[in-house]
Amino acid sequence: MSAKRERITGRACVLRGDDIDTDRIIPARYLRAVTFEGLGEHAFEDDRRQAKGNHPLDDARFAGARILVVGSNFGCGSSREHAPQALMRFGFEAFVGASFAEIFAGNCTALGLPCLTLAPQDLARLMDCIDLDPAQEIAIDVTGRSVTCRAGTLRASLPEGTRRQLVEGSWNNTAVLLEAGGAIESTADRLPYLRDFSATS
Amino acid sequence: MSPLPPHETAAGAAAKTRLDATLLDAVWDAHTVRELPNGDTQLYIGLHLIHEVTSPQAFAMLRDMGLRVRHPERTFATVDHIIPTESQRRPFADELAEAMMKELERNCREHDIRFFDPAHGEQGIVHVIAPELGLTQPGMTIACGDSHTSTHGAFGAVAFGIGTSQVRDVLATQCLSLARPKVRRIEIGGALSPGVYAKDVILHIIQRLGVKGGIGFAYEYAGPAIEAMSLEERMTVCNMSIEGGARCGYVNPDEATFAYLRGRERAPQGAALERAVTWWRSIASGPKARYADRVSIDGATISPTVTFGIHPGQSLGVGARIPRPEDVPDDERASLEEALAYMDLRAGAPIEGTPIDVAFIGSCTNGRLSDLREAARIAAKGHVAHGVKALVVPGSQAVARAAQAEGLPEIFRAAGFEWREAGCSMCLAMNPDRLTGRQMCASSSNRNFKGRQGSPAGRTLLMSPVMVAAAALEGRVTDARELL
Numbered sequence: 001m002s003a004k005r006e007r008i009t010g011r012a013c014v015l016r017g018d019d020i021d022t023d024r025i026i027p028a029r030y031l032r033a034v035t036f037e038g039l040g041e042h043a044f045e046d047d048r049r050q051a052k053g054n055h056p057l058d059d060a061r062f063a064g065a066r067i068l069v070v071g072s073n074f075g076c077g078s079s080r081e082h083a084p085q086a087l088m089r090f091g092f093e094a095f096v097g098a099s100f101a102e103i104f105a106g107n108c109t110a111l112g113l114p115c116l117t118l119a120p121q122d123l124a125r126l127m128d129c130i131d132l133d134p135a136q137e138i139a140i141d142v143t144g145r146s147v148t149c150r151a152g153t154l155r156a157s158l159p160e161g162t163r164r165q166l167v168e169g170s171w172n173n174t175a176v177l178l179e180a181g182g183a184i185e186s187t188a189d190r191l192p193y194l195r196d197f198s199a200t201s
Numbered sequence: 202m203s204p205l206p207p208h209e210t211a212a213g214a215a216a217k218t219r220l221d222a223t224l225l226d227a228v229w230d231a232h233t234v235r236e237l238p239n240g241d242t243q244l245y246i247g248l249h250l251i252h253e254v255t256s257p258q259a260f261a262m263l264r265d266m267g268l269r270v271r272h273p274e275r276t277f278a279t280v281d282h283i284i285p286t287e288s289q290r291r292p293f294a295d296e297l298a299e300a301m302m303k304e305l306e307r308n309c310r311e312h313d314i315r316f317f318d319p320a321h322g323e324q325g326i327v328h329v330i331a332p333e334l335g336l337t338q339p340g341m342t343i344a345c346g347d348s349h350t351s352t353h354g355a356f357g358a359v360a361f362g363i364g365t366s367q368v369r370d371v372l373a374t375q376c377l378s379l380a381r382p383k384v385r386r387i388e389i390g391g392a393l394s395p396g397v398y399a400k401d402v403i404l405h406i407i408q409r410l411g412v413k414g415g416i417g418f419a420y421e422y423a424g425p426a427i428e429a430m431s432l433e434e435r436m437t438v439c440n441m442s443i444e445g446g447a448r449c450g451y452v453n454p455d456e457a458t459f460a461y462l463r464g465r466e467r468a469p470q471g472a473a474l475e476r477a478v479t480w481w482r483s484i485a486s487g488p489k490a491r492y493a494d495r496v497s498i499d500g501a502t503i504s505p506t507v508t509f510g511i512h513p514g515q516s517l518g519v520g521a522r523i524p525r526p527e528d529v530p531d532d533e534r535a536s537l538e539e540a541l542a543y544m545d546l547r548a549g550a551p552i553e554g555t556p557i558d559v560a561f562i563g564s565c566t567n568g569r570l571s572d573l574r575e576a577a578r579i580a581a582k583g584h585v586a587h588g589v590k591a592l593v594v595p596g597s598q599a600v601a602r603a604a605q606a607e608g609l610p611e612i613f614r615a616a617g618f619e620w621r622e623a624g625c626s627m628c629l630a631m632n633p634d635r636l637t638g639r640q641m642c643a644s645s646s647n648r649n650f651k652g653r654q655g656s657p658a659g660r661t662l663l664m665s666p667v668m669v670a671a672a673a674l675e676g677r678v679t680d681a682r683e684l685l
Binding site for chain 1: 234240243245254258261297300336473649650652
């Protein structure tokens with residue numbers, strides 16, 4: 001079993017904009033490595049350099065934030081797990097946004113990082129509320145699927161299966177998949193391309 | 202005793218299911234090990250492909266968990282992202298690249314995984330070599346730690362990109378935990394106009410449906426214009442499914458699919474091939490298949506298409522003008538303004554005539570023999586414009602050999618293009634082929650994200666290989682149909 005992720009509280013950082021891709025989250029040159037170590041310091045490196053200190057990740061008001069609040073289709077593009085790894089190593093433990101790219105969201109779950117979505121008006125309220133008072137503590141209730149800020153408690157979405165994995169601490173899939181035991185091989189034995197006309201092995 | 206009515210026999214039941222099942226349903230059901238407590242399916246993975254970037258950490262996790270690779274005979278490896286294309290000689294000049302290569306070699310050796318190695322002439326971009334070897338087959342589930350794994354759907358496989366933790370899952374269990382996607386059927390009716398290619402079709406689809414329109418969906422590409430495509434063209438279409446948000450995309454297998462596989466090294470041969478074809482036919486979507494959504498597009502309305510922005514959905518026909526912020530829906534305006542500022546392009550201006558600095562022909566999207574052949578037709582008609590750097594990078598060593606047999610490298614070199622060795626090259630910034638400064642690149646690759654091609658301020662215009670070749674000759678975006 002992995003750690004249970006029932007509730008995450010802390011300061012939040014607001015990163016506005018839609019379709020933020022994984023090349024921006026972690027430029028590909030930092031994928032030239034055989035481990036994920038040290039990725040945190042390169043999160044959003046090119047965007048931050050171009051913003052010359054005005055990027056939300058460099059904004060002193062958001063220093064120490066554990067929650068990243070984003071727009072829609074966050075994490076689109078490449079399947080690189082380096083993207084959530086970089087954000088996790090930067091210090092983020094949860095994401096709240098309008099929507100997430102599928103592979104990115106799956107990679108986050110595999111690391112125990114919840115990605116919750118909010119209705120557009122609620123997301124706008126949350127962003128504005130954090131901007132007005134960045135020092136406030138935001139509470140993400142994974143179990144009950146909500147995000148609480150000073151403006152109130154907002155109903156959030158999270159697929160039920162993902163919610164259960166996070167809350168129960170069963171988000172390391174390898175252990176879960178291994179439990180199937182011999183059923184894995186009996187499934188393979190029924191596949192025509194492995195049983196009747198295999199040519200690859 | 203009277204015989205059972207047809208629908209109650211096993212064969213009848215299968216036929217009945219097939220009529221209203223999609224290929225995705227048929228393949229998904231065949232590979233289901235069990236339903237998991239979280240509601241996902243534990244899905245058996247028939248073919249697992251790995252490369253040097255997203256696998257080393259997965260092998261490390263496996264070692265940490267004290268596990269071995271469960272079915273090493275179902276995993277195949279190659280090196281593509283980091284490999285230099287000027288010379289593949291070892292050791293690579295880039296020490297980081299050399300270290301990644303060594304790690305992959307070590308992992309393959311330790312775990313008894315077949316490695317398609319440059320030294321043996323078998324290397325190439327993972328999504329180019331698996332089909333050309335005949336590893337990719339209809340009805341398989343295929344996974345790889347690379348989002349362009351959707352390419353393999355061209356054969357009627359269910360193929361998707363995965364992250365590194367999932368690479369670990371497949372290595373350890375030969376399975377993944379996945380939610381079954383909905384299926385959207387995208388029919389391209391009619392015939393494509395001359396000079397319009399598969400790349401234009403997929404860019405047009407993404408422009409129409411948006412970069413997030415496919416989230417939660419598998420895309421089934423169908424209709425006369427898709428059926429008329431070669432397998433290489435279908436791969437181009439399926440390759441970019443993920444750019445439309447769809448993790449996988451596929452085309453139902455047909456005679457063209459079977460003909461492509463006939464005689465391939467790792468495809469079934471002889472009587473086994475006949476048995477395979479029978480099964481491959483049976484998994485295609487049935488005539489009464491139910492879809493969560495359907496979209497129809499008239500192929501005749503598609504023009505050579507070029508991106509102007511910072512995601513693959515921001516594109517237009519080569520004869521059209523760049524949209525103005527006031528002309529687009531509210532939710533696209535900010536993104537359009539950001540794109541125009543980054544690209545330094547003017548709203549309302551024609552895209553045709555935009556000057557370029559670099560031309561790149563290659564990648565898992567468009568680095569196959571037919572792509573190079575078509576581009577060479579253009580290259581044969583002129584010379585690369587002064588000041589333009591033009592690269593042609595075959596998708597695999599086998600593609601390079603086939604191109605050499607046809608004299609394509611000579612045509613490209615005579616026209617002023619550089620002819621390189623196989624790899625991902627300038628599609629992404631992981632090897633020495635990179636943009637510098639604010640260079641504008643006409644590219645046959647798949648992503649025009651900010652900084653994608655290696656310079657944080659570099660700019661990318663996605664288009665077909667023929668359009669890239671034409672842009673290289675003219676030094677600016679041009680309608681390749683005038684040169685064909």
